[in-house]
Amino acid sequence: MTTSSTPTPAASSAAATPPAGPSFSDLPLAPAMLANLQQLGYLSMTPIQAASLPIALAGHDLIAQAKTGSGKTAAFALALLTRLNPRRFAVQALVLCPTRELADQVTQELRRIARAEENIKILTLCGGSTMRPQISSLEHGAHIVVGTPGRIMDHLERGSLNLEALNTLVLDEADRMLDMGFFDDIAYVAKQCPKDRQTLLFSATYPEGIAKLSQQFLRKPQEVKLMAQHASSKIRQRFYEVTSDQRLHAVGMLLNHYRPVSTLAFCNTKQQCRDLLDVLRAQGFHALALHGELEQRERDQVLIQFANRSCSVLVATDVAARGLDIAQLEAVINVDITPDPEIHVHRIGRTGRADQEGWALSLASMNEMGRVGNLEEAQGKQFEWQALDTLTHADGEPLTPPMVTLQILGGRKEKIRPGDVLGALTGEAGFSATQIGKINVTEASTYVAVERGIARSALRKLSDGKVKGKRVKVRLIDDE
Numbered sequence: 001m002t003t004s005s006t007p008t009p010a011a012s013s014a015a016a017t018p019p020a021g022p023s024f025s026d027l028p029l030a031p032a033m034l035a036n037l038q039q040l041g042y043l044s045m046t047p048i049q050a051a052s053l054p055i056a057l058a059g060h061d062l063i064a065q066a067k068t069g070s071g072k073t074a075a076f077a078l079a080l081l082t083r084l085n086p087r088r089f090a091v092q093a094l095v096l097c098p099t100r101e102l103a104d105q106v107t108q109e110l111r112r113i114a115r116a117e118e119n120i121k122i123l124t125l126c127g128g129s130t131m132r133p134q135i136s137s138l139e140h141g142a143h144i145v146v147g148t149p150g151r152i153m154d155h156l157e158r159g160s161l162n163l164e165a166l167n168t169l170v171l172d173e174a175d176r177m178l179d180m181g182f183f184d185d186i187a188y189v190a191k192q193c194p195k196d197r198q199t200l201l202f203s204a205t206y207p208e209g210i211a212k213l214s215q216q217f218l219r220k221p222q223e224v225k226l227m228a229q230h231a232s233s234k235i236r237q238r239f240y241e242v243t244s245d246q247r248l249h250a251v252g253m254l255l256n257h258y259r260p261v262s263t264l265a266f267c268n269t270k271q272q273c274r275d276l277l278d279v280l281r282a283q284g285f286h287a288l289a290l291h292g293e294l295e296q297r298e299r300d301q302v303l304i305q306f307a308n309r310s311c312s313v314l315v316a317t318d319v320a321a322r323g324l325d326i327a328q329l330e331a332v333i334n335v336d337i338t339p340d341p342e343i344h345v346h347r348i349g350r351t352g353r354a355d356q357e358g359w360a361l362s363l364a365s366m367n368e369m370g371r372v373g374n375l376e377e378a379q380g381k382q383f384e385w386q387a388l389d390t391l392t393h394a395d396g397e398p399l400t401p402p403m404v405t406l407q408i409l410g411g412r413k414e415k416i417r418p419g420d421v422l423g424a425l426t427g428e429a430g431f432s433a434t435q436i437g438k439i440n441v442t443e444a445s446t447y448v449a450v451e452r453g454i455a456r457s458a459l460r461k462l463s464d465g466k467v468k469g470k471r472v473k474v475r476l477i478d479d480e
């Protein structure tokens, strides 16, 4: 296969606009590669490329975190192509991606960058396509394989893919892959790779699972982070004065006004959490609480529903929320003001991540003003106050989460993998992948988030059809 991408228009205007950032020519790259980058209109390195390429080209393992669209593909493409021997006809680099679309995008970008060399063969291997043509392509040989973890694992199990000659393993969009429940598959694939390989991990966010992945599969990785996790400018704080009678009711008013998809509501005590949960539910909100009395399985279920956007509000104490990492959180509500300024900063830092804006809304009664004063002093600024009666509920529609969680009875024990469920829903059932959200596989259950509008029909199709060749029991988890 060849690509026919023509030089971008940017290349012709190169002479007029001098490169802004550091130049690729500062790197130990072949002249043909430098010329090709010029032709592609890559006149200078993007910040993540400038920060990660010297490390990757020197052969170190790497964890690189930067937002979407920052040029991460070219960063690992240049690293793996530099080490590649085109005359050796064996798989020397493997790139794992979360979805077929992303794998296709990576393959395209790799082809554009690889055209500086003659005849580098790149193969994409994703689920959803039949195995046979993939197997015969593999028999013809490839230098680079790009694919999704599940399908790569299938090929390894069948022996149709051999990774003995591999020298670079790339985990692209590692956070998304973890979101989709690919940890075990990635682990399986990584174990099949030679030990003395280089591993490059790219991610837009840095949830807990990334540390676990890197501890197990990276060797002395160097880290490059190009995004302030708690960029305070992304967090907008507002305070509302309430009486103690108004406090719990005010939470619903904030939700109806700001309409955040996901909100973490912090209370100072367990009792306050229970009371707030009752009030929110009585008002029709999809709310769940996280508290110490939950069994592990229940806690998992609550977190899964919140993270996959089928629950609007998670009510928690600081202790219960410890270690929780949710990438997309539109709002944090401080139902009570914490006496500890450090805890306050920690609470509000959970929103406004990954370059998105977030609201940090606080309710304070007269007798909490001393605490608020301490917070202002600690943060070195005056807070913005608004009155409760400025809050509106414009369209009168209840706040509803965009997704619904379906629970499939059967999980890791039954060898169910995310791809099996995605396949069942997008295959014969006929749904599109964009209607399917996160898929979490636990020991005994699999949870899949689907758009609210297709919940009933997805439930029916899954119950009537088969997952991994077997009939499964499915139920809709509804918190109402």
Ligand code: ADP
Binding pocket: 041, 042, 043, 044, 045, 046, 049, 066, 067, 068, 069, 070, 071, 072, 073, 074, 109
């Ligand atoms: P990410 O993986 O970080 O989301 P991509 O690798 O998909 O980002 O790159 C985003 C876009 O930027 C692509 O269209 C790519 O061709 C372009 N790009 C990458 N590096 C450069 C560069 N040095 N100069 C100009 N454009 C670049």
Ligand code: MG
Binding pocket: 072, 073, 172, 173
């Ligand atoms: Mg990318």
